[in-house]
Amino acid sequence: MxxxxxxxxxxxxxxxxxxxxxxxxxxxxxxxxxxxxxxxxxxxxxxxxxxxxxxxxxxxxxxxxxxxxxxxxxxxxxxxxxxxxxxxxxxxxxxxxxxxxxxxxxxxxxxxxxxxxxxxxxxxxxxxxxxxxxxxxxxxxxxxxxxxxxxxxxxxxxxxxxxxxxxxxxxxxxxISSEKMNVEPADLSEFPQLEGQGPLVVVCSRLVKQKNVDVIIRAFVRALDAVPDMRMLVMGDGSERDALTALAVGEGVADKVAFAGFRQDAPALLRAAAARKAVFAMVSDYEGFSNALTEAMYCGIPAVISEHVPNREVTGEAARVVPIDEASVAASLETILTDAELYDRMSTQAVTVAEQLTxxxxxxxxxxxxxxxxxxxxx
Missing domain, CATH: 3.40.50.2000 (Glycogen Phosphorylase B;)
Structure with a gap:
């Protein structure tokens, strides 16, 4: 007993x-x-x-x-x-x-x-x-x-x-662990696809169908017209990685999308992304409550998420909730990354929310x- x-x-x-x-x-x-x-x-x-x-x-x-x-x-x-x-x-x-x-x-x-x-x-x-x-x-x-x-x-x-x-x-x-997140930014020079100082679209998840990373890649392609110096960092691995890599090639953005695989140093990479200005994208078919999204917010990175990401219960203005289609995702990426005042508000809110989830x-x-x-x- x-x-x-x-x-x-x-x-x-x-x-x-x-x-x-x-x-x-x-x-x-x-x-x-x-x-x-x-x-x-x-x-x-x-x-x-x-x-x-x-x-x-x-x-x-x-x-x-x-x-x-x-x-x-x-x-x-x-x-x-x-x-x-x-x-x-x-x-x-x-x-x-x-x-x-x-x-x-x-x-x-x-x-x-x-x-x-x-x-x-x-x-x-x-x-x-x-x-x-x-x-x-x-x-x-x-x-x-x-x-x-x-x-x-x-x-x-x-x-x-x-x-x-x-x-x-x-x-x-x-x-999440605040100890884990309070690290120095990583050096992004290991990824030639991220060369420059333009803003980043960040994905951090298992690369499986439910995550709809293909939608995010296509949205990234659309948004390049408005934000031409934008680049994309994909952290994670899974059964869809080869297909997603092929999609980036087929869309002509293989030189702009870095597939980093599973990373133990994800917090340092998020810090580096935040220093360049970034948006975290997660448009899954279903989630529970994403720690990766909270970690990104802790670094001051605002987000674009689907209605099926329950973090929306707490994100407030830190995240834009969108349908799972490339046009909607692209429009939100463009808006956040081209409106400096909006970006700063969302970034501040992201930190405020994430600091309560430690x-x-x-x-x-x-x-x-x-x-x-x-x-x-x-x-």
Missing amino acids: GKPATERRLKVALVIGGLPYGGVETSFLLVARRLRELGHEPVIINVSGTGEYESVYREYGFDPIHAGESKKVLKTSRLDTALRLRRILRDLNPDIIHTAHFSANYHVRIGAVGLGIPVIMHCRNIKRMKSFRRFADKVLSRITTKYLAVSKAVAEVVQQDHNVAGRPVQVLYNA IEPHVDDLVAVYRELVGGDEL
């Missing part, structure tokens, strides 16, 4: 499906580091036991516990995964179980039946799951103590697709949730 509420130190099991490079994995690492700084005991459980980002966790002194050794253990037909997690959780006896990723949410809640430990399911995306996953989430809502949603839009999906048991749902926006207040709110569920403010 969970520990009594009179103990000050919280043991928190942070359970994740795998540890590839990604926003969820970065968020959990930030949470774990801050919990440890506050004197709590975060324990990382990697259900699949896979993912190159695990090495970064180890650099910060976290040694993830593996429930498996391949992605095969994530299949919903694998009851042994849930039983293995149950044994791990029983041995750990944490005060709180906090999960992310469908695979972790699914197997942990089955494994946690009868253990008496509160289970928080952290929901991070507005994409509707396939029918079996929606059915499983509805059934398993009875084993869920509380839902956290990274935006109001995600909370609506939780209520629709998960929460038949009527559990409490709380919105807790994603947070990890310290985020974890304070998270610990308050933990205390509430364990039972007592004296923790």
Whole structure:
């Protein structure tokens, strides 16, 4: 059973499906580091036991516990995964179980039946799951103590697709590390495509279809007539990278678009982009709450986003919300980059908003949730 509420130190099991490079994995690492700084005991459980980002966790002194050794253990037909997690959780006896990723949410809640430990399911995306996953989430809502949603839009999906048991749902926006962001600007000279001092259109995301980076490239081409010295920086990797590179060639802008791949130094590159004047573009079909967008805003970079990017709930004037079509995106890029007064207002608002979305207040709110569920403010 969970520990009594009179103990000050919280043991928190942070359970994740795998540890590839990604926003969820970065968020959990930030949470774990801050919990440890506050004197709590975060324990990382990697259900699949896979993912190159695990090495970064180890650099910060976290040694993830593996429930498996391949992605095969994530299949919903694998009851042994849930039983293995149950044994791990029983041995750990944490005060709180906090999960992310469908695979972790699914197997942990089955494994946690009868253990008496509160289970928080952290929901991070507005994409509707396939029918079996929606059915499983509805059934398993009875084993869920509380839902956290990274935006109001995600909370609506939780209520629709998960929460038949009527559990409490709380919105807790994603947070970024101010320590990580307070760096010197990178040297952009490694990218010959960015030569000069003209403004930049910046993309930082996985290069997959849902992100619609092709729309942004075509919009960039259109906007060049109004802003001829503009260049484009694309950070990230994924299945669409080759197609996007070919698109830049086909549109005749390969010499103006730099594909940087996945970058550990993304904050320094954002700082460099901000120094030249930049707009961050994200016109995804769906998102949860983008940390990359918040990081860009922290550097004073305004944004052009689609209505499906839930950060719009907090961005205010820092972002223009547009339909997902190249003409609309291009028009907003042109307006922001050619109206100095507008750019300055948007940039100031971006910093103001992003400075409120840092990890310290985020974890304070998270610990308050933990205390509430364990039972007592004296923790």
